[in-house]
Amino acid sequence: xxxxxxxxxxxxxxxxxxxxxxxxxxxxxxxxxxxxxxxxxxxxxxxxxxxxxxxxxxxxxxxxxxxxxxxxxxxxxxxxxxxxxxxxxxxxxxxxxxxxxxxxxxxxxxxxxxxxxxxxxxxxxxxxxxxxxxxxxxxxxxxxxxxxxxxxxxxxxxxxxxxxxxxxxxxxxxxxxxxxxxxxxxxxxxxxxxxxxxxxxxxxxxxxxxxxxxxxxxxxxxxxxxxxxxxxxxxxxxxxxxxxxxxxxxxxxxxxxxxxxxxxxxxxxxxxxxxxxxxxxxxxxxxxx
Numbered sequence: 001x002x003x004x005x006x007x008x009x010x011x012x013x014x015x016x017x018x019x020x021x022x023x024x025x026x027x028x029x030x031x032x033x034x035x036x037x038x039x040x041x042x043x044x045x046x047x048x049x050x051x052x053x054x055x056x057x058x059x060x061x062x063x064x065x066x067x068x069x070x071x072x073x074x075x076x077x078x079x080x081x082x083x084x085x086x087x088x089x090x091x092x093x094x095x096x097x098x099x100x101x102x103x104x105x106x107x108x109x110x111x112x113x114x115x116x117x118x119x120x121x122x123x124x125x126x127x128x129x130x131x132x133x134x135x136x137x138x139x140x141x142x143x144x145x146x147x148x149x150x151x152x153x154x155x156x157x158x159x160x161x162x163x164x165x166x167x168x169x170x171x172x173x174x175x176x177x178x179x180x181x182x183x184x185x186x187x188x189x190x191x192x193x194x195x196x197x198x199x200x201x202x203x204x205x206x207x208x209x210x211x212x213x214x215x216x217x218x219x220x221x222x223x224x225x226x227x228x229x230x231x232x233x234x235x236x237x238x239x240x241x242x243x244x245x246x247x248x249x250x251x252x253x254x255x256x257x258x259x260x261x262x263x264x265x266x267x268x269x270x271x272x273x274x275x276x277x278x279x280x281x282x283x284x285x286x287x288x289x
Contacts, residue, residue, distance in 0.1 A: 004275075007268045011261055018257035024087070025250035032180065032243035038145060039177060039236035046229035053193075053222050056215060066159070066223050067192050070168035073110040077136065077167035078103070079158060079190065079231065081174040081238040082123035084142045088245040089252075091175060095185050096127055099173050102187035103131065106171075113168075118158060120235065136161075144239065146232045155228055162191050174234035175241035181248060183241035190230055193223055 080099060083091060103115050116134040119125060121142060128135035137157055143150055161167045170191035176184040212218075 004268060004271055007264055007271065011264045011268065014257050014261045014264065018254050018261065021250045021253040021257060025247055025254060028243045028247035028250060032240060032247055035144075035236065035240035035243050036177065039233070039240050042229070042233060042236055046226075046233050049222055049226045049229055053219065053226055056219065064193075064220055064223050065163045066227055067194070069192050069194075070165075073113050073168045075167050076106055076110065076113050076115045076169045076171065077118055077158070077161060078115060078171045078173055079118045079120065079234070080124055080127060081120045081172075081234050082127060083175075083238070083242040083245075084121045084123070085242075085246075086123075087249050088242055089249045091183060091241065091245040092123060092127075095173065095175055096130055098185035098187050099127065100131060102171065102173065103133070106169075110169075118154075120154065121238075143235050146235055151228070151232065154231065158191075158231075159227070167191070172230065172234055174238045175245075177237045177240035177244065180244050183245055186234075191227070193226060 078099070080095075082095065086092075106113060106115060116136045117124065117128045118137045118139075119128060119135055120139045122140050124138055124140075125135055139154055141150070158167075158170060162170055169189065171187060172190040173185070173187045176186045178184055
């Protein structure tokens, strides 16, 4: 009887866990839809800015602090956008692996360089500690909807460090949303912006295009917009990836809990059936005697 009571308690506990994970799954699904919508709305604008910069950026004499290539690379900054919370399956581990791979490539290309992080969201400090590298700046507060208010400090910190020479190169690492069941990890260069290379792939003849006030001022504005929108896109993509990964993780947890509950119920029923059978046998035997 004591054993049956223990099984009943376990069934009750597992069912309660299934209710919690199911609720978390539904919350994550709702947040994922909102995050995907924000990311999809921002993506075309960011893409068009990049194409526009490449189209009108054919000025060999053009100079902007965000396009200045260093003579020697000594310090490299990596902006890493992490999940805000746990329960995201292998997402954090895969981002950690991609960061390690990217840093190894940097070390091979620039052996004398020193890499440090600018982390966005809560788990950035943990990644820096796991990689054994310095975390220069940490923006722990969750950014659900990027705006000038909650993004200006990040823009300023990264730009100031690059323009002042504290960073010779800046990379961006984040989880890329691909679908509700699939998330990739991206490790890509951010600064300096190499639009002159991209220009060869785009339409470079802007002679017949009217630009006001002039091409240089327009490029200065667009480069700054491009830089900011790349970071915003990384955050929105990372948010969508996080919620989709958590939704899948919680769905798996719910399915496992329900399966365990089913198995425990079968075990309990078999135990009760054995007890009843035994009691019937004992009563029958007593009646015969």
